Amino acid sequence: MTALVDPALSRWQPWAAMVEDFGGPEQMHGSGYWHLDGDPVPTRAGCAAFVTMTEATSTADVDGTRVPSTYFWIAAEDGDPDDDLVGFLHLRHTLNAWLFEQGGHIGYSVRPGARRRGHAVRALALGVHAAGRLGIDRVLVTCDLDNEASRRTIEAGGGQLEDEREGRLRFWIPTAG
Numbered sequence: 001m002t003a004l005v006d007p008a009l010s011r012w013q014p015w016a017a018m019v020e021d022f023g024g025p026e027q028m029h030g031s032g033y034w035h036l037d038g039d040p041v042p043t044r045a046g047c048a049a050f051v052t053m054t055e056a057t058s059t060a061d062v063d064g065t066r067v068p069s070t071y072f073w074i075a076a077e078d079g080d081p082d083d084d085l086v087g088f089l090h091l092r093h094t095l096n097a098w099l100f101e102q103g104g105h106i107g108y109s110v111r112p113g114a115r116r117r118g119h120a121v122r123a124l125a126l127g128v129h130a131a132g133r134l135g136i137d138r139v140l141v142t143c144d145l146d147n148e149a150s151r152r153t154i155e156a157g158g159g160q161l162e163d164e165r166e167g168r169l170r171f172w173i174p175t176a177g
């Protein structure tokens with residue numbers, strides 16, 4: 001199974017193991033790490049900084065370019081406190097001009113050691129459901145033209161291709177029905 005959980009310092013040990021498995025932030029789409037002052041550090045203090053970052057950026061348009069959003073961590077099982085963490089998912093509540101063209105409502109990544117087990121497909125479905133609870137009718141999800149894993153994740157989630165813009169494929173997924 002797969003669950004979305006709120007970022008929490010109590011989960012710092014599985015969080016640190018996940019960050020180590022990513023081996024660097026380059027593929028941590030949806031994590032929000034770029035709002036940190038530096039790269040994520042796989043320690044308790046590093047987790048605390050990360051959690052504070054997600055809280056600070058989750059509800060406000062901090063600098064006039066970001067929209068309100070929710071950060072989730074992807075848990076391997078049902079979200080119990082001792083679950084392993086396998087990834088990140090970020091749900092943007094609205095689209096600004098860049099998100100409409102390129103970024104979409106939802107971004108996600110799964111740690112290398114937990115890939116190809118269906119976590120991304122299940123996490124995306126949960127993210128779409130969370131968007132529906134916020135009153136969003138359909139979500140935009142995008143991926144690079146050459147990112148087959150992400151494209152297949154979106155297609156498995158019911159994504160309908162609208163077009164390609166500057167190397168990004170843009171799909172819409174209805175949140176209900």
Ligand SMILES: CC(C)(COP(=O)(O)OP(=O)(O)OC[C@H]1O[C@@H](n2cnc3c(N)ncnc32)[C@H](O)[C@@H]1OP(=O)(O)O)[C@@H](O)C(=O)NCCC(=O)NCCS
Pocket residue numbers: 027028029107108109110111114115116117118119120121122142143144147148149150152153156
């Ligand atoms: C994209 C990503 C999230 C997929 O995570 P995952 O948990 O391995 O995906 P799943 O196991 O749910 O598989 C989803 C689909 O992708 C396919 N897939 C997964 N990895 C693949 C790969 N390396 N090459 C081709 N297809 C792949 C699966 O077969 C499945 O397709 P299917 O339903 O048609 O069988 C993961 O590869 C990742 O984190 N990549 C780096 C970050 C990234 O690109 N994020 C998306 C940004 S738009």
